[in-house]
């Protein structure tokens with residue numbers, strides 16, 4: 001399973017290279033990112049947005065492999081979210097020390113669809129907060145192979161990832177890959 005997924009990802013990353021995006025505030029993200037699907041998430045000094053064209057290559061984002069789209073749809077269905085047809089898949093790459101500070105995912109057109117995440121490689125501590133940034137978030141470990149559908153009343157919760165500890169994974173080594181499937185447009 002993970003083997004086929006990694007082969008598909010290698011093709012995506014060959015067409016749309018991983019890059020460390022700059023936030024509107026001028027910080028370079030420690031997580032390296034690319035996308036597949038009709039839409040891809042990007043950040044620069046002008047803001048966050050979904051685009052059909054990869055600003056790095058000037059080409060459309062590579063298509064979402066069908067097996068990935070199907071995995072996301074079936075995971076959503078199993079969690080009670082029918083009819084999830086993702087048009088964007090963000091690919092996040094974490095090296096030891098990389099982190100994602102608390103944020104909400106609000107750049108999608110509708111919040112009625114869930115976000116499905118797939119974790120690969122090293123384990124991470126996921127932070128699951130409330131609807132406001134304040135308060136102590138719950139810490140949830142995410143391991144290789146974990147597939148989670150986040151939706152409904154939890155869709156706009158603040159969330160993040162603690163700095164990644166270096167505990168090499170037997171197959172992927174010292175990295176973590178997280179895929180998030182979204183309905184962006």
Ligand code: MD3
Pocket residue numbers: 090092100105115117150154155156157158159160161178180
């Ligand atoms: C809960 N990625 O790409 S995935 C992101 O592990 C992002 O790379 C994290 O947050 C990662 O935006 C977490 C799980 C996830 C994604 C979206 C959510 C959890 C969520 C939206 C609402 C609540």
Ligand code: FE
Pocket residue numbers: 103104105159
């Ligand atoms: Fe997020």
